[in-house]
Amino acid sequence: MSHTLVDAGVNLTNHQFDEQHHDVITRASEAGVTSILIIGCDITSSQQSLELAIKHLQYSTAGVHPHDAKSATSELEAQLTALANNEQVIAIGECGLDYNRDFSPRDVQRNVFRRQLALAEKLDLPVYLHERDASDDMLSILKEFNVRGVLHCFTGNSAALKQYLDLGLYIGITGWVCDERRGSELQKLVPSIPLNRLLIETDAPFLIPRTVSPKPKSRKNEPSLLPYICKTVAQLYQMDEEVIAHRTTQNFNCIFDLESC
Template structure:
């Protein structure tokens, strides 16, 4: 039997999963995905993932995504702080900067991000980070705060990778690495990511691995496909599947549960 896996990033409140939660969990269990981190992106979804985490005995985050930064009210930190008192809520996020889509003004993104880093430091919680086309500003803000965390769904270049690793962050890898078109640069960087700093995630329902055969009828990703991410990383690092599975599980526990790093 293969090593158990932990999915370090699932958007279970996404509308694509409406009415399907029980089925998704059954398939995840059958694929030996024994736990997952359910991601909050604003105050409402953070409350919703907490409810799901309690129901299914998973972990959750609470935070404001940069896309939603423009909608954060003056009391959002107090509300997040309340959610983060719950034992299931193990990280602040999804938070960060997104200069690719710019759904929120950049100055507001930076302000909302900084406040969440301050909260993480105050509560001694790791952060679950999002960054697109904003690594320079992201790193500058991170250097002002002493926090642990993971750069989720990393798709950057070598310089960004080295900088995030130097900040002591974990690196989250998704099905992007299984994409023979868009994932070539990331595939080349996988050997440069220390195994003890690696997390694997589906980011479901997005980024379904293109290595799944036969190809699923639905383009909706789900946690049961996490093994394809693990397998691709193992191949690129010239390690066994079990080696990657075992260490990424231990990394998850260290960052989000035991917090001994």
């Protein structure tokens, strides 16, 4: 591969990757994926993500996923601030709202989301956002704060996409786009995302691209499969893969303040 890629979202602390971190990152590098963002979903996984980022020279986030909002305590801000003091931590999150599964009560989700947005604003860090079936509340709450960030794993509709873009957010596209069945609507929307707001991510070990062939025996997604997402996205934009690789890498460095823009 003549171009390099950045995976803007990997759940490397997931149990499916236990004892495999070095091999996963090595395979990613061999596939041209030079950097990965390791996602934190609660305080424990955020700490583990940071440790992996330090060990493997990568980046991480620190935050509480809406599924885990019910576990947040009064110490949340102090815990996240301590993690964010490390240079490898480049965003607050994964945070947001999930009304699809409601693993945490919705009022608790909204409260914990607001607390993390306020902290990101205070620390001047981007936010790493999750939203499922909650775009109205998500947009309303985001407008209360002056934050920048990424809408991770976007699978919404055109109206939501337009409003997220109007807020200045970057949009993360996963292997969902490689599924000609459930990803058909997303495929139609992707070309309407400005190239300077586009990110690509695996969300590994989840959402393995349907275009991967042969499928790994484990059926597990990993960063080395990011080129399949890049290829599909490039086809949708009717551009060379190298252009998508370059722009998404540039965008990653820009939104996470890794270089001046």
